[in-house]
Amino acid sequence: MGGFLGFVWNQWTYKPKPLDQDKSLAGKTILITGANSGLGLEAAKELASHKPAKLIVTVRDPAKGEAAKAQIIGNNAGIEVEFWEVDYESYDSITAFGKKVLALDRLDYALLNAGIKQMQYTTSKAGHESNVQINHIGTSLVSLQILPALQKTARIAGQPSRLTIVSxxxxxxxxxxxRTAENILLRMDDKETFGQQMNRYYTTKLLNVLWTRELASKVNQNEVIINTVNPGFCYSGLHRHEKTGIIKIFLWALAWTSQQGGHCLTDALVNHPDSHGKYLSEQKVVPPSKFVLSEEGRKVQTKIWNETMELLRKEAPGASFPTFEE
Known part of the structure; x- marks a missing residue:
């Protein structure tokens, strides 16, 4: 796992499978961020086919929701599908979203799929580098805002809820x-650290893994099973900012379909009861990178958690934060 040859081999030889047809989601409420297109939309369509009571999909632009809603409902008339607006660049938007989630009667599954792959240095409305803001800071704050709703549902239902973060x-x-900077997140705002091509995007995906592992360590797996997933290299609008012809060659030669990538997301979300704090790829639990598992990685994981919490408490004072037992 993790090497280029292993990546090519997996893309060529493994084909993601859909959920078992008899998998029932009856009575469940499911939340998916970033599901108006691409892998998130495919995951939403697949989950809808298993008849949950309610499917909530987040968008930044509500106007794009209606077309996606028609696709999600498809032949699944009777499924309640709602599109909620949330902007990962706005702390006020995320905070309002969190309060709306907490008011739900239940929340059984949450898939945090929203993200970007920005190939050039840009800053968000909050002032942070855009990949870091959307993929890490925004995702982390959303995870904290919805966690109480997942915990509440687990206590009512008598079984764990599920949270999956896409890496x-x-x-x-x-x-x-x-990683060696005095303040890692502050250093990543410096344009000189942005790097080439996909380096910054991949770094934020590493932050997703570290955040997920630390969050899982603070949450009882009997209440919420928290994991992270690699959906594979797929045809998706995620690649829209890449201008070189190389990506087209790679997509032609190696890419899975968006539907297959969606299968990886749904599998991580509803299967694998032993996956708390774990990383999934090719629809199974596998070790993350050697760095993540190293002593240095463990220390950086704690540092990222502390820096992120300090940043969020400072920049998002209106948000509510769960209390974790040490």
Whole structure:
């Protein structure tokens, strides 16, 4: 796992499978962020076919929701599908979203799929580098805002709820030079650290793995099973910012379909009861990168958690934060 040859081999030889047809989601409420297109939309369509009571999909632009809603419902008339607006660049938007989630009667499954792959240095409305803001800071805050709803449902239902954060196999491949900085997240805002091509995107996917592992260590798996997943290299709008012809060659030669990538997301979300704090790829639990598992990786994981919490408490004072037992 993790090497280029292993990546090519897996893309060529493994074909993701859909959920078992008899998998019932009756009575469940499911939340998916970033599901108006691409892998998230395919995951939403597959989950809808298993008849949950309610499917909530988040979008930044509500106008794009209606077309996606028609696809999700498809032949599944009677499924309640709602599109909620949330902007990962706005702490106020995420905070309002969190309060709306907490008001739900239940939340059984949450798939945090929203993300970007920005190939050039840009800053978000919050002032942070855009990949870091959307993929790490925004995702982390969303996970904290919805966690109480997942815990509440688990206590009512008498079984664990589920939270899956989408990462990437690319977390194996980056040097993460910023890890030695006095403040890692602050250093990643410096344009000079952005790197070439996909380095910054892959670094934020590493941050997803570290955040997921630390969050899982603070949450009882009998209440919420928290994991992270690599959906594979797939045809998707995620690649829209890449301008070179190389990506087209790779997509032609290696890519899975968006539907197959969606299968990986749904599998991580509803299967694998032993996956708390774990990383999934090719629809099974596998070790993350050697760095993640190293002593240095463990220390950086704690550092990223502390820096992120400090940043969020400072920049998102209106948000509510769960209390974790040490």
């Amino acid at each position: 990437s196999e690319g977390h194996f491949w980056i040097p993460f030079k910023e």
